[in-house]
Amino acid sequence: MAIWYDEVFEDKIRYGLKLKRTLFVGQSPFQKVAVVETEALGKALLIDDLWMAAEGEEKVYHEMIVHPALTTAPSIARVLVIGGGDGGTVREVLSYPEVEAVDMVEIDGMVVDACKAHLPEIGTAWDDPRLNLVIGDGIAWVKDASHGLYDVILVDGSDPVGPAVGLFNRDFYEACAARLKPEGVLVTQAESPKLFFDVHVDLVQVLRQVFGHADPFYQTMMIYAGGLWGWVYASRQPRRFEIIPERLAHAEARCAIYNGDIHRGSFAVPTYIRRALAAKERP
């Protein structure tokens, strides 16, 4: 008998992968965590029964949350990652020799432990001496001025339910802005504009108000039922920074998806989103 697991969106849409076996299922204080092996995409992480990452698809997500910021921020010496428990985001960040220190603050130790044990193919940089892994609350972390200032902040949380709900409000982003150097760059995942249109548009708007400058960017994630996925690039500068050629050469040599054309092309905003953002900005 074939065993399928389907992520179901609002009892209307489902995206299913056929399973070979289940490697881990646990219930943390925050959420349900599972690692399974799929026929199509290798091993995959599920949180609260939603597809989060799969070996055969994770590169799109992790390359896009990291490289647009890391190829453009004036300095990338000190980086903060909030969330990102599978380790894919810090893997891409730590690929840059100019990165000197990464604080990764993940609220759920079970995600990290399950991924270290069962998905070491994604998190290949856990042993990098520049990585400071903290199991704790990212919101509290950015509100604590003793943690100093960062060149880049990457917010790699899950959907705005459960422990990640606080990653989608103005209070959190104001605290992030306070932890960012004046020429720093923040990138956050920003959900599917197809399935979470209001969340997506509101988040862009909040980031524009808090930072002064924020642009959404997009790529295709086949395991997320909406297909199109969004992130937002924010900074206090009047526009986003230019790509630094040496950094781009580094990223293009290692990436499966990301390159300079993809970087620029990802910032194209579909008309229906462009119209919604313009409507929000009218006085």
Next chain:
Amino acid sequence: MAIWYDEVFEDKIRYGLKLKRTLFVGQSPFQKVAVVETEALGKALLIDDLWMAAEGEEKVYHEMIVHPALTTAPSIARVLVIGGGDGGTVREVLSYPEVEAVDMVEIDGMVVDACKAHLPEIGTAWDDPRLNLVIGDGIAWVKDASHGLYDVILVDGSDPVGPAVGLFNRDFYEACAARLKPEGVLVTQAESPKLFFDVHVDLVQVLRQVFGHADPFYQTMMIYAGGLWGWVYASRQPRRFEIIPERLAHAEARCAIYNGDIHRGSFAVPTYIRRALAAKERP
């Protein structure tokens, strides 16, 4: 009891929509044709049990197969559409006042009849006097020199199985090239590079060999299990044509997805595809 319909890819991946009701199911000499109503995306067309188009998602596909060609081709007076039985492609083509005549050659009259009866929301231009709808074989049509030369040819076929298999070979595209004016533009759908990687890469390569110039372009289609969808823009010119501002203004005013940024950004090629194409071009 909830009734779901899942498109299943290679018994490994499935994309399902919950159904409200089934409006039409028929078996033509070529394929199985169905129109259903879904909870999430309105009414949808299935061919051989694969999602083809849905009210809530069809604009991505139809805007992208039409407007990159129609905003750039030096002339758009005479257009040929092969396939496109739901009517969405000719709807977008006929939106341009400069279009004087469209031949649409669809092999399966059952698709057209089912969509006219049950999906009139997609095909809104069936009664346009500039449209010549032919139920017949598109391959035979382009091999018949009596049909003259076209400014634009759009190949809107289904997957390379069943009646559409002949739309994926050199012989067919050489016949198309013979029906295209010297400054004409051909765009063809080119499958999911995630799920049909070899078909996609081979098609780009064949079009480069036949036309001299061909570029793939991409957008996200949530109802196609691979998420990312490809098309190819081909012409006999050394590079693709510039966007004509008046045509772009027309397209931007009517489109839900397409705009000038999306046009340019869609031609960004993910690194894994770029590498495969470069490998093919080595002597």
